[in-house]
Amino acid sequence: MIGRITGLLAEKNPPQILIDVNGVGYELEVPMSTFYSLPATGQTVSLATHMAVREDGHFLYGFASEDERATFRQLLKVAGIGARTALAVLSGLSVTDLAQAIALQESGRLIKIPGIGKKTAERLLLELRDKLPKALPGLAAQAAAQPGDDRGDIINALLALGYNEKEALGAVKQLPDGVGVSDGIRQALKGLSKA
Known part of the structure; x- marks a missing residue:
């Protein structure tokens, strides 16, 4: 399996790219999120890869993270x-x-x-x-938190109190925007006790 590839970015034709690794060109398909983060052609690039072997060929997919x-x-x-x-x-x-x-x-x-x-x-x-x-440990709780909001802290507090992630996320979803941590925990616990 090919797990990572590093070389010169030779071509960019969305969603495909071509990476030259010591004279061997590897074709990869990448999501647009990775495509937009690529350097200019001729620059060195390093991508995590996933290789799929199927009846109709070998396919290589590249990812920025x-x-x-x-x-x-x-x-x-x-x-x-x-x-x-x-x-x-x-x-x-x-x-x-x-x-x-x-x-x-x-x-x-x-x-x-x-x-x-x-x-x-x-x-x-x-x-x-x-x-x-x-x-992706911790990503769902981070994802539920919005910038400038204390939702991540509220979720972590509910998890620490023994609620599962689904219950915590559901309770936090009901909270008004911009709620503080202590008020948010209090309101979330009220909501969870009614459920």
Whole structure:
């Protein structure tokens, strides 16, 4: 298996790129999130890779980060999701946004991705609900936190009190924007006690 590739970026033709490694050109398909972070052609680039061997050939996929590759691999495990669809998902949503959509069970965000219908979105939410947070520890809780908001601290407090991640995320989703940590914990606990 090829796990990482480093060389000169020879060509950029979205979603494919060509990396020259000591005179050997490797074709890789990359999500648009990785494509936009690539340097100019002729520059050195290093990408995490996933290699797929199928009847019709060997395929190499490149990713700017380990989290992107781990997410791609989790997407491939979902029934009916192939490499093209997985790349489309990563091109349409960042890893953090995908983790947030899954943690908060927001199918609407997934349906906006070209090639993802309602049934596919629901299957992604169902099958990745428990797997993605395990593959990317702490990402779902971070994803639920918004900049300038204390939601991450509130979620961590609820987790420390013994609530599971789904309960904590559901309670935090009900909170008003900009709520402080102590008020947020108090309101979330009230909501959880009524449930």
